[in-house]
Amino acid sequence: MARPVVSELRLSAYAGRRRAVHPLGPVTLFAGPSGSGKSTVLHAYEALARLGAGEPLGEVFPDPAAYVPDSARPDAEGRRGFSLGCTVDGPAGPVRLDLAVQAEPELRIVGERLTRHGRTLLTTALRDPGRTTVQAAWHTAGSTPVTRAPLPDDLLGTALLPLRVAGATAGQREVLAAAEQTVVGLRSLFPCAPEPAKMRAPVLAGEGRLLRDCANLAEVLHRTHNACPRRHQRLAAVATAGCAGPVTGIGVRELPDGTVQALLGRDARPATPLDRLGDGELRYLALALTLLTGPGVYAMDRIAEVPEAMQCLTLLTDDLDRGLDARQVGALLDLTADITADGHMRLVGAVGEATAAQARRMPGVAVVDLTP
Structure with a gap:
């Protein structure tokens, strides 16, 4: 049975994007020069995911005016806003979600439409501006x-x-199926933005759930070393392709103060602590670890009501290739293509033009050029 996935993003009027429709495949990379809108597209995806997880609009858009197109003019009441949407494929077929958000003078959702096979399942409208x-x-x-x-x-x-509809009629069950598919597809997102400066210090050993910035890389390696030896061994093999010099393995050392420190094995030479690695090597290791670990390892809300076998996780990564050389990029793209082939994981990222040229030669990787 098909797992719910976001198969299309629509930025009808969102920041610098207008009437933009972007299909999403197993691996989708957005490319273009600085200022072309790569980060804008990824932000729109993450914003929809956070709304799907139940976050309030004000937390998702703390500076809503930044997403109003410059060309948008206020109406007679001084209202301006933005609009975006997506399509989520799954067992219920393609389901469309479209949102109209008022940014000024007050932030609110003024219109929402959920449709399936051309049938409107949910629609909302602002009838009384004086009410919330x-x-x-x-x-x-x-x-x-x-x-x-x-x-x-x-x-x-x-x-x-799902909290309002009883499911007593065929129509209600259709609404529930479409809504649940949309929410699961949106929530199955893990934004990953490794920050090497935060990854160098030893960390306390805990439950080992990988943070967005990968600051607890050593803690997660400690977990995979003990609980996921096959994945850990594969990570060590992948490390050889992205780190300088021969790498024989990745180890973890427990320090007297209760923290753990990650190490790279180097043949007969002493192991190298990860804090001595360059930024590119650290980002490469963090991204490879993110691809190789399972959904239960990420620091994200688990969708407990849906078995993991029925979920497809999407990794969202801006500046995927930042600090990486061509060899590291190639190894990471090969790993991505391999990991996403079984349908349990997808990747949406933003890359530079050199990486886009590499990726265009790879089967199964879609490159979206946002060059104006």
């Missing part, structure tokens, strides 16, 4: 064709439907 709610209507197909109720204007209505 929108009027929602969702498909019922029973004795009452449509159910109407107010919903908060700062939360994604689609994420609230």
Whole structure:
């Protein structure tokens, strides 16, 4: 059975992007010069994912005016905003979610539409600007064709439907299936942004869930070394392709103060602590570890109601190739293609033009050129 995945992003009017439609495959890399909008596209994806997880609009968009297109003019009431959306494929077929967000004078969701096979399953609209709610209507197909109720204007209505819809009619079950697929597809996202400066120091050993900035790299290596020996061995093999000199393995040393320190084995030479590695090597190791570990290792909200076998995790990485040389990029792209081949993981990232040229020669990798 198909796992829910975000198969398309739509930036109808979002920051510098207008009427932009971007299909997403197993590996999708956005390329283009600085200022072309690569980070904007990735931010839109992450914003939708956070809304799908139930985060309030103000936390997702703390500076909403930054996402209003420069050409947008306020209406008679001084209102301006932005719009974005996505399509989530899965067992229910393609489901579209489209949002209209008012950024000024007050931040709120003023319009939301969830559709499947051309049928509108949920629609919301702002009826009374003086209230902090929108009027929602969702498909019922029973004795009452449509159910109407107010919903908060700062939360994604689609994420609230599983709490509001009973599933007593065929129409309600269709709404639930579409909403749940959309939420699972959006929530199955892990943004990864390794910061080498935070990865060098020993860290306390804990549950070993990888942070977004990979600051606890040594802690996670300690976990994989003890609990996932096969993945750990594969990481050591991958490290050889991205680190200078011969690498015979990756080890972890427990220090007297209770912290753990990661080490690279070097043949007969003393092991090299990771704090001596260059930024590129550290970023390479962190990205490779992110690809090789399972969903339970990431510091993200688990979707407990859906078995992991029915989920497909998407890694979101801006500046994927920052600090990496061509050899490291090639090894990382090869690993990405291999890991994503079984359908359990996808990758969406932003890269420079040199990496884009490498990636275009690889089967299964889609490169989206955002050059103006």
